[in-house]
Amino acid sequence: MEKRLIKKEALAGIAKRIAEDVTVYAPVRVEENVLFKVLEKGEEPLFTYQNSKNAPKNFFFPRSEVMLRYTRTPKGVEFTAEELFARDGVLMGARPCDARSFVLLDMLFDQEKYKDPYYIEKRNRTTVVSLACAKPPYRECFCTSVGGHPVDDKGADVLITDIGDVFLVEFVTPKGEKLLKYFGDQKADAASEEKKAAVAAAAEAALTWKIATHEVKEKLDRNFNSPFWDGIHKKCLACGTCTFLCPTCHCFDISDEMKYDDGRRLRNWDSCMFPLFTKETSGHNPRPTQKERWRQRVMHKFSYYPENFGAIACVGCGRCVQSCPVNIDIRKIVAEAMELA
Amino acid sequence: MQNPYIPYPVEVIKIVTEVDTKDIKTFRLAFVNKEDEEKFKYTPGQFAELCVYGKGESPIGIASSPTQKGYVEFTVQKAGVVTTALHEMEEGTRMGIRGPLGNSWPIEYLEGKNVVVVGGGFAFTTLRSLINYMIYEDNRKRFGKITVVYGARNPGLLIYKDELKAWAERGDIEMNVTVDKGDATWTGREGFVPTVCKEVAPSPENAVTVICGPPIMIRFTLPVFFDLGFSKENIITSLEMRMKCGIGKCGRCNVGSKYVCKDGPVFTFAELDKLTRDF
Numbered sequence: 001m002e003k004r005l006i007k008k009e010a011l012a013g014i015a016k017r018i019a020e021d022v023t024v025y026a027p028v029r030v031e032e033n034v035l036f037k038v039l040e041k042g043e044e045p046l047f048t049y050q051n052s053k054n055a056p057k058n059f060f061f062p063r064s065e066v067m068l069r070y071t072r073t074p075k076g077v078e079f080t081a082e083e084l085f086a087r088d089g090v091l092m093g094a095r096p097c098d099a100r101s102f103v104l105l106d107m108l109f110d111q112e113k114y115k116d117p118y119y120i121e122k123r124n125r126t127t128v129v130s131l132a133c134a135k136p137p138y139r140e141c142f143c144t145s146v147g148g149h150p151v152d153d154k155g156a157d158v159l160i161t162d163i164g165d166v167f168l169v170e171f172v173t174p175k176g177e178k179l180l181k182y183f184g185d186q187k188a189d190a191a192s193e194e195k196k197a198a199v200a201a202a203a204e205a206a207l208t209w210k211i212a213t214h215e216v217k218e219k220l221d222r223n224f225n226s227p228f229w230d231g232i233h234k235k236c237l238a239c240g241t242c243t244f245l246c247p248t249c250h251c252f253d254i255s256d257e258m259k260y261d262d263g264r265r266l267r268n269w270d271s272c273m274f275p276l277f278t279k280e281t282s283g284h285n286p287r288p289t290q291k292e293r294w295r296q297r298v299m300h301k302f303s304y305y306p307e308n309f310g311a312i313a314c315v316g317c318g319r320c321v322q323s324c325p326v327n328i329d330i331r332k333i334v335a336e337a338m339e340l341a
Numbered sequence: 342m343q344n345p346y347i348p349y350p351v352e353v354i355k356i357v358t359e360v361d362t363k364d365i366k367t368f369r370l371a372f373v374n375k376e377d378e379e380k381f382k383y384t385p386g387q388f389a390e391l392c393v394y395g396k397g398e399s400p401i402g403i404a405s406s407p408t409q410k411g412y413v414e415f416t417v418q419k420a421g422v423v424t425t426a427l428h429e430m431e432e433g434t435r436m437g438i439r440g441p442l443g444n445s446w447p448i449e450y451l452e453g454k455n456v457v458v459v460g461g462g463f464a465f466t467t468l469r470s471l472i473n474y475m476i477y478e479d480n481r482k483r484f485g486k487i488t489v490v491y492g493a494r495n496p497g498l499l500i501y502k503d504e505l506k507a508w509a510e511r512g513d514i515e516m517n518v519t520v521d522k523g524d525a526t527w528t529g530r531e532g533f534v535p536t537v538c539k540e541v542a543p544s545p546e547n548a549v550t551v552i553c554g555p556p557i558m559i560r561f562t563l564p565v566f567f568d569l570g571f572s573k574e575n576i577i578t579s580l581e582m583r584m585k586c587g588i589g590k591c592g593r594c595n596v597g598s599k600y601v602c603k604d605g606p607v608f609t610f611a612e613l614d615k616l617t618r619d620f
Contacts, residue, residue, distance in 0.1 A: 286582065
């Protein structure tokens with residue numbers, strides 16, 4: 001694996017140089033938030049941030065995206081074109097939890113049967129450069145509880161770690177190595193490896209929230225009809241913030257829009273927190289109250305995903321905990337579920 | 342990479358109004374590009390997304406049998422935006438279909454066995470596909486005795502009336518068509534589906550029951566088959582849920598860890614017992 005050392009203050013310049021060649025998605029300060037967005041000319045990326053308000057999944061799975069177009073003809077309304085948008089890009093500075101979310105999303109969108117070309121095309125053409133959490137940024141962080149680590153390279157093509165005075169840059173995949181030319185020629189030495197190991201250990205130790213999640217699936221499965229579920233949802237406003245900020249939530253709606261003779265089919269993020277999500281034309285709703293919807297959200301992440309793909313569909317970024325307007329805390333729900341019989 | 346979200350273009354070549362209330366119609370669709378018909382190779386029990394551009398898509402069970410060449414058929418009740426648009430269509434209109442989707446009736450498992458087909462009301466569409474498949478020429482000898490119990494609220498609500506007659510006239514399939522309440526012209530059987538199943542009393546010996554209907558019918562019919570000695574493994578049904586993608590990605594049609602669109606819609610009651618129920 002190629003490894004380089006760069007000065008910390010050089011990273012923003014590197015991002016801007018890459019942006020001259022391909023699209024760069026980077027954290028940028030927008031009013032009081034840090035958001036991942038396309039880095040515009042002259043715009044300053046921010047690499048001293050904690051984590052972004054939004055998860056960077058939208059570069060592969062946009063909040064709204066056109067799937068195909070159609071037009072009215074004398075024979076009816078007919079298909080005109082597939083719209084498969086993708087471009088070469090580099091996602092700079094994703095936190096390890098967010099980078100790991102791509103591995104989890106790949107499991108769903110890139111299955112043996114039924115591949116999702118809209119996701120896969122964008123994912124294949126994007127290189128992920130992760131910025132490790134030398135210090136876990138938030139009290140709400142809990143990546144190690146769900147299989148992640150603050151200095152983790154899963155989902156990353158390049159991993160950058162702050163090892164004190166410099167950044168250690170590791171080119172994890174061949175895709176990542178294509179970016180070598182932007183990172184100078186100072187090779188990393190053995191000492192920097194040791195420093196990285198020390199940083200990783202310290203970061204892990206600094207995580208205050210640790211919940212046991214082994215066998216959480218079995219606990220949840222056994223307690224599907226337990227009174228446990230009767231209280232959790234009571235504060236919930238069904239606003240869907242948790243699912244919109246979640247790096248692994250992938251539910252979507254498909255809808256049609258037509259103006260005069262031309263139209264398009266789009267997919268938009270949807271949320272299991274919304275009453276209409278499962279409501280059928282007959283009026284029947286298999287998840288009639290917020291209780292069933294919350295149970296679905298927890299079960300999907302901690303039971304169904306492990307069953308179908310062998311991994312918990314949560315990366316422990318803490319966004320849903322931070323941004324829930326009524327302070328519902330999925331860590332507490334899981335911790336309490338672990339107390340069940 | 343084949344884009345699974347792009348429908349095949351089809352043309353509506355025939356529309357049949359099935360019921361007196363006129364809100365259930367069968368649409369016969371022919372592929373605009375002949376090669377698409379080959380790609381749309383299906384098995385009874387599968388479904389497809391019917392696409393009306395500008396309105397959306399609706400997941401509907403395939404009502405024709407793969408033994409019927411040159412077209413596919415869907416029987417659709419007028420209910421929401423897409424199905425209403427479909428009902429307003431005329432022959433000759435172009436639209437799209439996406440599929441075939443989902444698993445299917447377990448044809449191989451049914452081979453060599455007696456098959457009891459139980460349907461209620463409008464939920465007879467993929468059962469019709471199965472029946473036409475089983476009785477098609479040489480296929481017939483691959484299956485044992487075929488017993489059908491099909492009921493509707495009244496004679497005007499029975500679908501596929503001509504076929505029901507034609508099947509009854511064949512000697513190789515036992516037809517039991519019933520209505521909850523007959524009318525002046527009705528000379529057939531009266532009675533609810535569960536009651537008729539009890540009277541017909543098919544033997545569980547080497548037999549499988551395939552059942553589709555409104556939840557209330559299923560609820561009262563299941564105990565009849567358990568009493569007759571059918572095991573949960575040998576009672577098979579097809580589920581419906583709200584769907585969008587049809588390929589297990591959009592996240593709304595799951596029952597426990599299984600997606601009805603991709604792991605179903607066909608399940609045995611033994612399988613359903615193992616799933617956390619949310620439907």
